[in-house]
Amino acid sequence: MPRRATRVEDVANRDVLDDIAFGFYKAAVLKAAVELEIFTRIAEGHRTVPSLTRITSASERGTRILLDALCFIGMLTRDRFEYKLAPTAESFLVKGKPTYFGDAALGNFAWDARGQLSKTVRTGKPISPIATSDAFEPIWAGGAASHLADWQKNLADLNALWDKLAIAPDVKSLRVLDVACGSGIFSFALAKRLPVARITALDRAMILPYAKHLAEALGISSQVAFVVGDVLNLELKSEAFDLVLFGNVTQYLSPEQNIGALRKAFESLAPNGRIVIAAPIADEDHKGPGEVPMIGVETLLFSSDGDIYTFVEYRGMLETAGFSEVTTYKDDWGLISARRIEKPKA
Structure with missing residues (x-):
């Protein structure tokens, strides 16, 4: 919220x-x-x-x-x-439950990092493990776990997002890659809407069990394949997907890291394939929208070179990676879409 x-x-x-x-x-x-x-x-x-x-x-x-x-x-x-x-x-907050979120919400290193924000502001570099490191994996796992308790509410919100993105309901097949999938709720909401969708859910090993649990709860396990992977080390087959999703990860990467990952996504898409990025997106003057300026503090604390990028900055990264038709959808949480358009041969 x-x-x-x-x-x-x-x-x-x-x-x-x-x-x-x-x-x-x-x-x-x-x-x-x-x-x-x-x-x-x-x-x-x-x-x-x-x-x-x-x-x-x-x-x-x-x-x-x-x-x-x-x-x-x-x-x-x-x-x-x-x-x-x-x-x-x-x-x-009860340990042992699959939805336990206590350590992720208030883990010691996150607490310490926030208490020393002034030091990070001075240096511009985090004093704690960064979001893309192995040490941060339990925090991401805790976030994925928390979705297991309230996925019904999240499903309604995500259905509204998919309505905005206008994925055709009459498609004959849809091969989807969900990069840094977390609980998987973003792509799983689409799979629930489209029985023809086949999801490849990619994330770190500690996180995928929660995604499997949610897929079972949604009754879509047969539509999902789970792959251990990392956004900074993607190994993808050429033209293997029709849709690639990046959810809540690009703000922790530098522009160069984003371009590298987006380029691999571009190569993995079939012609006319589509990429969707869900991330906080700053207004051009960085005043908002909503709580976005506060989320910027998290990127400062837990990434070396990440940022809350503007739409213009995302468009530049996507176009550098080869994408066309870059579009943004006005929302409290940012949503950007682009396509792999095959250019006519000379």
Whole structure:
């Protein structure tokens, strides 16, 4: 869900600063609960302060204060002396569930990186593992896991995107490559709409089990092949696909890395084949849209040379890679399409 920018008030208002600082407290409360496995322990039946104190080896006073704060931020409910999981905590914060998202949302190195943003601003280089590194793989896996709990909601949003892209419903076949597929929800939504679609879901080994799980939940497993791969080391057959998808990855790559990956995608497409990029796209003045400027901070923290690119910059990269008919679709989240058009021979 896109978030709105804080409204600029006509007069000085310290409440704005208090609200920002209070957000840090809420994140700290959630991080402490994840580290102490509070949600997992409550799911196991440890629902009182004394019981949780024993199982976590924490102080009674600290445990009580933390639990009440978790109630305030909506992660727990309380019935006299017993604490219970709110639906969000039950879905995403209990270790062992396939939808567990706690470590990905508030992992130590992500927390440390955000706390040292000023250092990254000074140097222009991340102090933590970058998004394309092996060390970041568990974070991507956690993100894929989170889609397993709310895919029905995401499916409706993605169907609206596919309506915008106007993939013909009467196609006889459609060979799709989903690069850095994550949970696979983007391409799987298309497969659900088009039984003739055959998806090649490509991502790192730790992430693909979540994509397999989602394909089973959607009833499209027979339409999907899973391939271990990496966006920076694509090995693709010539003219093997009709559609190639890049979702939520290009902002972590440099222009040169993007052009290299896009060129390989171009070569893998059949004539008149299409590429679709889903990524945050900056306005030309970089003021927006929506939360895009805040997403830019993530690219600064977790990539060496990535950026929130404008449409003009994406068009340049795509055309350099060989694509034509580059089109953007106005949305809070960016969507760009282009084609491999065979040029007439001289």
